[in-house]
Amino acid sequence: MAQILKGKEVADALVESMKQDVEALKAKGITPTLGIVRVGERDDDISYERGATKRCASVGVGIKNYVLPADATQDALLKVIQEVNNDKSVHGVLLFRPLPKHINDGVIRAALLPSKDIDGITDGSLAGVFANIPLGFPPCTAESCMAILAHYGIEIAGKRVTVVGRSLVIGRPVAMMLMHKNGTVTICHTKTKDLPSVIKEGEIVIVAAGVAESVGAESLRAGQVVIDVGIHMKEGGGMCGDVKFAEAEPIVQAITPVPGGVGAVTTCITIQHVIQAAKAGA
Amino acid sequence: MAQILKGKEVADALVESMKQDVEALKAKGITPTLGIVRVGERDDDISYERGATKRCASVGVGIKNYVLPADATQDALLKVIQEVNNDKSVHGVLLFRPLPKHINDGVIRAALLPSKDIDGITDGSLAGVFANIPLGFPPCTAESCMAILAHYGIEIAGKRVTVVGRSLVIGRPVAMMLMHKNGTVTICHTKTKDLPSVIKEGEIVIVAAGVAESVGAESLRAGQVVIDVGIHMKEGGGMCGDVKFAEAEPIVQAITPVPGGVGAVTTCITIQHVIQAAKAGA
Incomplete structure (x- = not known):
């Protein structure tokens, strides 16, 4: 009989420690905030977004949603990435992928600041996990x-x-x-x-x-x-x-x-x- | 009795194929050129520089030397890196390290274009070899x-x-x-x-x-x-x-x-x- 390594137990412990971290940040006037960037209305993305929003709320982390139509141009998406990069009130970015085929994934990834790349999709984050240096985030x-x-x-x-x-x-x-x-x-x-x-x-x-x-x-x-x-x-x-x-x-x-x-x-x-x-x- | 894997045999074959590549590039008016950036007068660096210069000459690759005094400032070195980045006649850069202690190695590496980073020292090159994508060069x-x-x-x-x-x-x-x-x-x-x-x-x-x-x-x-x-x-x-x-x-x-x-x-x-x-x- 194996020991069952339950994810929920790990998640519960993480949530407790995150709540304390958020309180400490709020005491300094900072509300950690996740920017969710979505192109189109794919069911999987919307369902994940709903789950993440609920989970963020339970911990006290804010959400900003950036939704573009499925036929949005690459430039329009780039503009959103730049906006999020420059917005000091947004600390991390989740970008749903795969992107529509008319948008170059590499160009978009290269535009995102590694310091906000909480999902480990930038080259900076890849270098960070390979070299074990504090650059970006691992997947x-x-x-x-x-x-x-x-x-x-x-x-x-x-x-x-x-x-x-x-x-x-x-x-x-x-x-x-x-x-x-x-x-x-x-x-x-x-x-x-x-x-x-x-x-x-x-x-x-x-x-x-x-x-x-x-x-x-x-x-x-x-x-x-x-x-x-x-x-x-x-x-x-x-x-x-x-x-x-x-x-x-x-x-x-x-x-x-x-x-x-x-x-x-x-x-x-x-x-x-x-x-x-x-x-x-x- | 093991087979001896001789480096010279590999090097000779590489030199032959490189000579052909250089000829083809020169026919297009391009002389592949290595920029060597050295801070100070360390014996090891100078000796390596001499060897590389000889080897480059034998293949037809040009050299540009950038030599700074051992007490050069970080800004002075950054200026050289920017100069080399912008110089279309210099295709690759070899930077001798370790740098003097008063210069931040990470800042200098971050300034170098991965496309000229022939020694694989930038974060771009690290991401390239980790992800197997054409970004920078492996060490x-x-x-x-x-x-x-x-x-x-x-x-x-x-x-x-x-x-x-x-x-x-x-x-x-x-x-x-x-x-x-x-x-x-x-x-x-x-x-x-x-x-x-x-x-x-x-x-x-x-x-x-x-x-x-x-x-x-x-x-x-x-x-x-x-x-x-x-x-x-x-x-x-x-x-x-x-x-x-x-x-x-x-x-x-x-x-x-x-x-x-x-x-x-x-x-x-x-x-x-x-x-x-x-x-x-x-």
Whole structure:
């Protein structure tokens, strides 16, 4: 029977500490504020926006919404980015992507100040997480994994760590963050040979393969801590992760559930970044 | 008896191909030109400058020297960086570091255009090598390792690769470059437990520990390709690498010597970057 690493427990603790931070900032006359930039009316974006707004309100963080029509020009969006960059009352920016095809994603990302890039999408933030320097912010999902390990007191230093997946939003940044904490990290991907053996080497395993239930008993062993980053809708209803939970749970030492694991922490990290940005600017 | 991966052979091949590139650029009226920025009169810098100047001349690449006194102000150096940034006839910049203590290294690096940063010292170059996007240039030593593997036809895709060392000038960037070529990379460092076992896992091993003759028979096995990045002066005279060459050579499949390995390629990569920068700007 594995220990279940519940995201809600981590999120609750983060919320408590964030509330105190916000109070301290408000005492200085600063309300940490998130700017949400949305182009178009995609259901996913609107639903995420609603959730983030509720979560921000519960912590005392303000929201400013910037909504452009789906056919807005690149220049119009650039103007909004510049406005947010220059607005000292907005501390962090969440920009929904992918952007419409007529807008150049690279141009927009390059325009955003790394100091307000709470979602880790600028080149500055990439350099920051690679070099371990205070420039921008790491992607929120990568930091969620780190927050779960920290909350449950799981030591990283000196451990073998296997990261499955090398994307820029999770695999690569989380690998760097684990290495900065003195883990010995192996990064796996679709071209890795004998993946189950490499996963078995890990004392900590971060699974961000992006393929539903692709890691099972053949890859796992006793004593492992497994963080499952995948979120997939099941055909018959319900959700699952990248790991076959029912197979993994009797084998490993600890594992995050899906839902209720990494995903439950990510919004909190977004808001934490806004507060950190407000502190840095204060 | 291991195959000896000689740097000179790689450098000679690079020089031939660079000569052709330079001819093609000169036919378009462009002389690829390296700007060398030096503060003070440190012997090491002057000696490197002399070598680079000779090597540039042999390939047909121009040089512009910018020399400031050791007590030059930060503003004076910034002015030189701006001058080089704006000078279309200078394609790449080599800045000797460490800078004198009264000059803020971060401020100077931030001022340099990534497109001219042929030595991979800007945040743009760090983001480029991390994200595998065409922004700036990777550090020359990291690319030397890749050039040696490419020259000798050593396949990386699907291989287990161990990188010993996680510095920003070699360990981390070379790990990323090997991952971009589909190697399954493990990054080791001073906090890694049972280092010899982890090194033995690698089919390709990049040793950039920075400690003379710290890797020997206990860490090696048949079939490995070993790239030794270390360069150290021996007490009794002569040079050695991070690997105990005499122990390693009878065991492994292939190994770079020291001297005459990675170090013999690095200057060529610097010049190749100048040519690439000139091509990109042409």
